[in-house]
Amino acid sequence: MPNWSFSNINISLKVLFSSYLILVGIGYMMAFTQILFTHGMADGKIGLSIDDIVYSYYGNRNxxxxxxxxxxxxxxxxxxxxxxxxxxxxxxxxxxxxxxxxxxxxxxxxxxxxxxxxxxxxxxxxxxxxxxxSETDSGASFASLTRVSHIHLFGIAFIFMFVGLIFSFSTGVPLWLKASAIAMPYVSQVLDIASWWLTKFDPAFAWLVMFGGIGMAIAFAFMWVVSMYEMWIKKHT
Known part of the structure; x- marks a missing residue:
């Protein structure tokens, strides 16, 4: 069985992996910015808050x-x-x-x-x-939630499949941590999308949206930094 590590891949693969990570990193930042200008302004104030999430999914029924x-x-x-x-x-x-x-x-x-x-x-x-x-604001419609849910489930799965595949070449983290980091975005995405639907029925679940998004961001940042570090900075023996 081959020893998959960054020390065993050629410069072309490193450039390919790095280019992909840079582009999805920029895409991640653009997605976060877009959230700030859409959901993050639901309460009329700059910045993402629990009220923003409640208004976006449950609605502001006043x-x-x-x-x-x-x-x-x-x-x-x-x-x-x-x-x-x-x-x-x-x-x-x-x-x-x-x-x-x-x-x-x-x-x-x-x-x-x-x-x-x-x-x-x-x-x-x-x-x-x-x-x-002009009718009472009851938040996101079921049709909208269904459409956005399936787009996110398919799209995020593909993004993190490749991010996780690149990260799997790392050797500087324990196996349990590597496996946890690879699985975390998928668990967080399921939690995130499930919380949209739960918040639609009860605003108390808005906190779960935050937890899902934070978990996915932490896993992405960790895998991104470790992969780039081991490809270009870490000295391999």
């Missing part, structure tokens, strides 16, 4: 979806006057005639670049779609 978005992650996309008009319209019952006369022009000027039929977001060019998001 107001409508559109009101909470306009006071949160979408706050900078419209003037205070326009936001007030939309929120008041939603609270007053989301009348269709008033929508066509007053609210639709605001969406056309501020929102339709992203919220249209081609972008996969709610289409704010139609009254029916806007009326739907």
């Amino acid at each position: 107001g409508s979806v559109i009101e909470n978005k306009l006071n949160g992650s979408m706050k900078e996309n419209a003037s205070e006057e326009d936001r007030f008009k939309i929120i008041k319209w939603a609270r007053d019952g989301a009348d269709e005639q008033q929508f066509n006369a007053t609210i639709k022009p605001i969406f056309e000027n501020n929102c339709l670049a992203c919220h249209n039929a081609d972008m996969g977001l709610p289409d704010f060019s139609t009254y029916e779609s806007v009326k739907h998001v």
Whole structure:
């Protein structure tokens, strides 16, 4: 059986492994940044908090979806006057005639670049779609959770299969720690996604989302640093 270690691979494989790790490292940072600008603004404040997670999955049931978005992650996309008009319209019952006369022009000027039929977001060019998001905010829909869950399960599995495969060439950590680090992202991902669904029913489970994300980040950082260190810095005898 061959001895798989970084000391036994050639420079070409090291370059290949390192290039992959660098790209997925940048991708991981971009994903974290995207979370800060979406879920992290759900409560209208910068930074990811338990309230952000609760509002994203369970919802903020004190107001409508559109009101909470306009006071949160979408706050900078419209003037205070326009936001007030939309929120008041939603609270007053989301009348269709008033929508066509007053609210639709605001969406056309501020929102339709992203919220249209081609972008996969709610289409704010139609009254029916806007009326739907003017209802009580109950968080992520079951259809949305199903779609995002299967994308994450497939995508994360492939990413960590290759990160774990590269890390398996390391020799500077005990076998139990190596095996634990390789398994941890998969356990954390199952915990993370399961907690989305649990939080949808009970906001008390929002803490599990944090634990799942932190566990995955720690495992990724550990395997990344150890692999890069042993490939390029550690002296092999």
